[in-house]
Amino acid sequence: MATFDGIIGAVREGDLIAHFGNPLIEQRRLASGEALAPLTDRVLIEVAGEDRLTWLDSITSQSVARLRAGDSTELLVLDPQGRVEHAAGVLEDGSSVWLIVDDGDAEKLAAWLQRMVFRSRVTVTPRPDAALVGFFAGGAAESRTTASAPNGVPLIWRDPWAHVQPGGHQYAAEAGHPAADYSWSIAVVDDAGSLAGPFAGALAAEALRIAAWRPRWAREVDDRSIPHEADWIRSAVHLNKGCYRGQETVAKVHNLGHPPRRLAALLLDGSDVVMPSPGDAVLAGDAEVGHITSVATHHEDGPIALAMLSRRAPVGELVVRAGETLIAAAQQVIVPADAGATADVPRLTRLSRRPAGEDPRHAR
Structure with missing residues (x-):
């Protein structure tokens, strides 16, 4: 894993670069496009070979078969x-x-992909020494970043969370989704030690992610998670793509049912x-x-959080129990309780509700 020792x-905090002295100032600089964030908690995996796109398309949730050089998705x-077992940002370079994978998931994802190769013309190679930096597009930080381009295309992944992707669906009902300006990007760089500041740490990057309601494998996923619960279909x-493992559940919940849990954003009382x-x-x-x-602590909103709630949790004020302390929390609904059930399927009258004595075989 890249260490960014020259910075x-x-x-x-362990291998993680948490901050550079003042997380709130770093957060403002990162949000404005001025700062770079060394990402020591992400790992790069290379998938090469003639069949790489059609192969990935057949075994994952996203339609990637027609990606062109420079395209990003997830x-x-x-x-x-x-x-949900694994999640990854996807960048095709031709x-x-x-x-791009959370470090806690990288080894297992790479091993699973390698087991799935069979006769496909594909190779899967973890690149744990690759240096990754995050920034918001369009600012000075991007202009200071020279991305690696081993095949002639700069390796810069553009997070697709800012907009509903083709074939996707948004459950959040907010007219002004907070992800609209979330132009998060991750670049692979050849020489981490040559990067010029200002820099921002993981605390700053996480606060901006949470404020954008953006789910992450390392935080929002547990052994019960399905994509609908975190609005990840977005x-x-x-x-509308072809079959893949887990597709039946995705379609059934989206068209006919409701996810059992729902992600919510919380504005926490900061008086304690x-x-x-x-x-x-x-x-x-x-x-x-x-x-x-x-x-996280946001530079404008103060203490904020994401929470996975039961679908039947009430909308409105909640309380977070942190040890012996109770913290008031104002709730912002991300995934509503009635998410899913998008298919217009008429309900059949139950037999038990037919008039007494009526034989259902002769009902008109």
């Missing part, structure tokens, strides 16, 4: 029950597909010095209705 002033790998699922942690319980009255998945 001075980094405050580290995919999920689902289990047979439609639960010769290889480059997958960017990572193509509803205590901040919740991922996994902390979310309460409605005395009942536990979900848990925190991500939390």
